[in-house]
Amino acid sequence: MSLRIWGRISSINVKKVVWTAQEAGVRFERIDAGGAFGVIGTAEFKRMNPNGLVPVIDDEGFVLWESNAIVRYLAARHAFGTLYPEPLQARADADRWMDWQTTTANRASRDAFLQLIRTPPEKRNAELISQSVAATDAAFGLLDAQLSGRAFVCGERFTMADIALGVEAHRWYNLPVERSPRPQVERWYAQLRARPAAAGVLDIPLT
Numbered sequence: 001m002s003l004r005i006w007g008r009i010s011s012i013n014v015k016k017v018v019w020t021a022q023e024a025g026v027r028f029e030r031i032d033a034g035g036a037f038g039v040i041g042t043a044e045f046k047r048m049n050p051n052g053l054v055p056v057i058d059d060e061g062f063v064l065w066e067s068n069a070i071v072r073y074l075a076a077r078h079a080f081g082t083l084y085p086e087p088l089q090a091r092a093d094a095d096r097w098m099d100w101q102t103t104t105a106n107r108a109s110r111d112a113f114l115q116l117i118r119t120p121p122e123k124r125n126a127e128l129i130s131q132s133v134a135a136t137d138a139a140f141g142l143l144d145a146q147l148s149g150r151a152f153v154c155g156e157r158f159t160m161a162d163i164a165l166g167v168e169a170h171r172w173y174n175l176p177v178e179r180s181p182r183p184q185v186e187r188w189y190a191q192l193r194a195r196p197a198a199a200g201v202l203d204i205p206l207t
Contacts, residue, residue, distance in 0.1 A: 002027075002060045003021065003026055003027065003028040003029070003057060003058075003059050003060075004028065004029050004031060004057065004058045004059075005017055005018060005021070005029070005030045005031070005056075005057050006031045006033040006039070006048070006054055006056040006057070007030070007031075007032075007033055007054030007055035007056070008032050008033060008034050008035050008037055008054065009030070009200065009204065010035065010206075010207045011034060011054055011055070012106070012168070012170075012171055013067035014030075014034075014054055014055045014067070015167040015170070015201045016055075016067045016068070016163055016167050017067055017070045017074070018200070018201055019163050019167065019197060019202075020071045020074045020075055020160065020163055022197035022198075022200075022201070023079065023158075023163070023195075023197040024074055024075065024077075024078035024079040025078070026074065026078050033045065033054050033056075034053070034054040040052045040053065040054060051065065055070060057070050057073075057074075059073075059074075059077075068098050068099070068102060068164065071098070071163060072095075072098075075159075075160045082157070082158075082159075083158070083159055084160060085154070085157075085159055090154065090159075093154045093161070094154050094159045097146075097153050097154065098160060098161050098164040098165075101164040101165050101168050102164075104139055105136065105139045105140075105143070105165070106168060108132060108135035108136040108138075108139050109132060109135075109136040109139075109168065109172060109175075110132065111129065112128075112132035112133050112136060112175055112177065113132075113175065113206070115128055115129045115132070116129060116176060116177070117206045129177075133177045133178075136172055137180050140172060140180075140182050140185055141180065141182065143165065143182070144182040144183070144184045144185045145184075147185060147187075147188050148184050151188075151191070152188065153165055153188075158195075162188075166189070166192040166198070166202065167201065167202075169185065169188075169189045169192070170189075170201070170202045171206065173189060174205065174206045175206070
């Protein structure tokens with residue numbers, strides 16, 4: 001296998017990379033790393049990523065870390081003109097929404113996810129959860145407006161931006177919280193879940 005992906009599938013950032021590879025039809029080997037699997041603290045792993053974080057890929061000797069950078073790389077190499085838009089402005093639009101997922105949506109949802117999924121009930125911080133849910137709900141309101149009148153985040157074609165935001169939606173819709181109705185997001189997310197390449201990414205529980 002020429003492409004190797006290090007990272008546990010429970011990681012939202014690993015999900016991005018796995019889904020991209022599957023959409024692009026790239027054969028790969030995924031090696032569990034991070035969390036209970038360890039690996040990331042070893043000297044061998046830190047030679048690949050000195051941050052000690054997943055995901056990391058090795059593509060025929062080219063090592064790359066940072067999930068959005070990996071998504072862009074795989075999309076450009078294997079799905080140029082589809083996942084990776086060819087026109088500069090269309091690509092910038094996809095880049096913008098990928099960065100928004102990282103800087104806004106994911107930052108908003110992080111505390112609710114960590115508290116509700118990875119923290120024992122007796123140790124949870126209700127205020128942190130409430131603030132996180134409110135911020136995430138507002139972010140998905142913005143995404144709902146963006147999706148109005150278009151099939152996907154950047155228009156009528158599925159792109160790398162839908163992957164980054166699709167894994168964020170997977171997190172949001174699997175948290176045990178009350179959410180405002182977002183009909184456009186719900187319609188779009190149902191489309192994403194139906195994609196064959198989303199198997200093993202959008203159909204698994206949060207852990």
